[in-house]
Amino acid sequence: xxxxxxxxxxxxxxxxxxxxxxxxxxxxxxxxxxxxxxxxxxxxxxxxxxxxxxxxxxxxxxxxxxxxxxxxxxxxxxxxxxxxxxxxxxxxxxxxxxxxxxxxxxxxxxxxxxxxxxxxxxxxxxxxxxxxxxxxxxxxxxxxxxxxxxxxxxxxxxxxxxxxxxxxxxxxxxxxxxxxxxxxxxxxxxxxxxxxxxxxxxxxxxxxxxxxxxxxxxxxxxxxxxxxxxxxxxxxxxxxxxxxxxxxxxxxxxxxxxxxxxxxxxxxxxxxxxxxxxxxxxxxxxxxxxxxxxxxxxxxxxxxxxxxxxxxxxxxxxxxxxxxxxxxxxxxxxxxxxxxxxxxxxxxxxxxxxxxxxxxxxxxxxxxxxxxxxxxxxxxxxxxxxxxxxxxxxxxxxxxxxxxxxxxxxxxxx
Amino acid sequence: xxxxxxxxxxxxxxxxxxxxxxxxxxxxxxxxxxxxxxxxxxxxxxxxxxxxxxxxxxxxxxxxxxxxxxxxxxxxxxxxxxxxxxxxxxxxx
Numbered sequence: 001x002x003x004x005x006x007x008x009x010x011x012x013x014x015x016x017x018x019x020x021x022x023x024x025x026x027x028x029x030x031x032x033x034x035x036x037x038x039x040x041x042x043x044x045x046x047x048x049x050x051x052x053x054x055x056x057x058x059x060x061x062x063x064x065x066x067x068x069x070x071x072x073x074x075x076x077x078x079x080x081x082x083x084x085x086x087x088x089x090x091x092x093x094x095x096x097x098x099x100x101x102x103x104x105x106x107x108x109x110x111x112x113x114x115x116x117x118x119x120x121x122x123x124x125x126x127x128x129x130x131x132x133x134x135x136x137x138x139x140x141x142x143x144x145x146x147x148x149x150x151x152x153x154x155x156x157x158x159x160x161x162x163x164x165x166x167x168x169x170x171x172x173x174x175x176x177x178x179x180x181x182x183x184x185x186x187x188x189x190x191x192x193x194x195x196x197x198x199x200x201x202x203x204x205x206x207x208x209x210x211x212x213x214x215x216x217x218x219x220x221x222x223x224x225x226x227x228x229x230x231x232x233x234x235x236x237x238x239x240x241x242x243x244x245x246x247x248x249x250x251x252x253x254x255x256x257x258x259x260x261x262x263x264x265x266x267x268x269x270x271x272x273x274x275x276x277x278x279x280x281x282x283x284x285x286x287x288x289x290x291x292x293x294x295x296x297x298x299x300x301x302x303x304x305x306x307x308x309x310x311x312x313x314x315x316x317x318x319x320x321x322x323x324x325x326x327x328x329x330x331x332x333x334x335x336x337x338x339x340x341x342x343x344x345x346x347x348x349x350x351x352x353x354x355x356x357x358x359x360x361x362x363x364x365x366x367x368x369x370x371x372x373x374x375x376x377x378x379x380x381x382x383x384x385x386x387x388x389x390x391x392x393x394x395x396x397x398x399x400x401x402x403x404x405x406x407x408x409x410x411x412x413x414x
Numbered sequence: 415x416x417x418x419x420x421x422x423x424x425x426x427x428x429x430x431x432x433x434x435x436x437x438x439x440x441x442x443x444x445x446x447x448x449x450x451x452x453x454x455x456x457x458x459x460x461x462x463x464x465x466x467x468x469x470x471x472x473x474x475x476x477x478x479x480x481x482x483x484x485x486x487x488x489x490x491x492x493x494x495x496x497x498x499x500x501x502x503x504x505x506x507x
Contacts, residue, residue, distance in 0.1 A: 067486070067490075070486070070487055070490030070491070071490045072490050072491045072492065073490070073491060073492030155417055156417060156420075160420065161417060161420045161421060161424065163417075165417050166417045166420065166421065170417060170418065170421035171421065174421060174422075174425045178425060178428055178429045178432060179432070181429065181432075181433075182429070182432040182433055182436040182437050183436070183437075185433060185437040186436060186437035186440045186441065189437060189440070189441040189444065190440055190441060190443075190444040193441060193444040193445050193448055194444050194447060194448055197447060197448050197451045198451055201447050201448075201450055201451040202447055202451075205443070205444075205446075205447040205450070206447075209440065209443050212479060213440075216479065216482055216483070216486070219483070219486050220486050223486055223489060223490050286444070289440050289443070290437070290440050293435075293436050293437070293439060293440040294432060294436040294437065295436075296436065296482060297431065297432045297434075297435035297436025297437075297439075297482075298428060298432040298436055300435075300482050300485055300486070301427075301428050301431035301432055301435065302424070302428045303489065304431075304485065304494070304495070305424055305427050305428060305431075307421075307424035307425070307427075307428055309428075
């Protein structure tokens, strides 16, 4: 990574090795954030054939790229929602800055590594879990391991929604319900209104409606999610003394984050697209329109009202709602149940992974510890990728008929 | 106020806005498609009216989408959209 080393190219210290690992890992997380979330915007358009699979992921990637570059004012305080690593102005807590911020860098590295492991694992299972929950979970786990329970901000001070409870847990319970209700209402009305209208009118109309609403979701995703990684990388740079300005972020950080999330989106998490587009409900064009409109409206109005929602949970809730709202439609509740389970355990599971990573890194210590964490991360993701090749899902078979995997073996042994 | 109360307060606002924009606009869009289709009848008068109503519906939907776009872009520039003065305006966050 050239750019990461630019600030201190004259002297490659041990800290700069750790810093470079943090930057690469953060970009890696951003990449998984992209491919994990392609489905949120595009699963419906792909399933209904409104867009060909490759065109859909390309459109979403371009909009994510534009969205990421639109983030001119990036908040450096992204971690403040859940952990106590930073002061309110974005600078790291002084206690974490000894040895060029080594303590903070290890917490961030372990947190990101935990988040990536969980993201790749849920992708392998084709489950749409929230990338922001994975990131927060990883950071919480690493912070608990590194700083004790007091390192985590559990609730706000009472004045506004903050902390793990206010920013993550409560919205996590409510957002899929809200999105599901909106999508169900929209689907029901659309079917009522267009009953008896000739297919040639509805098909063309709903096709454009779906593409438009899915594009809004992609753009909003780019502005929201790429920012988080930009904030985390800049925090690491400030902690190591490579960057001092808390009012802006380095340009190369913005460019590399924008590219990472957009490349990830283009790669397309086909397994998750398949689950959302084919597995949960058989989506028809009116449902696709209702689901994506509901997602866009809920995501935008909640961020306007300062109510932090996860894009993934909103999108999945919407698609579920569009199945409930369509007269006579069938929802595969077994798939929905697995999905809800993934929502519930994402935060603690990523937290556990983050904590383990921190513990491994800390017990080895200093630069070697960080390198070992990074190597473990590479090994685990490599293994999971290799496992995914046994049953590949890509743009050729993403829309194949859904067959609920029968699991006789598990049932016999259980 | 407890976190739960705050969250419920936020949730119902999001639900209200979501229902108007996220379910209302698609319903209007569907109404537009219906009008467009009813424009396909034989009588000229009725066709014209159907088409006009359809484009009125689509127009309102487009305005809603443009507001959404403005909001996304404005957020990126550290501004936000307020509806305090009836007409949507951009202000610093």
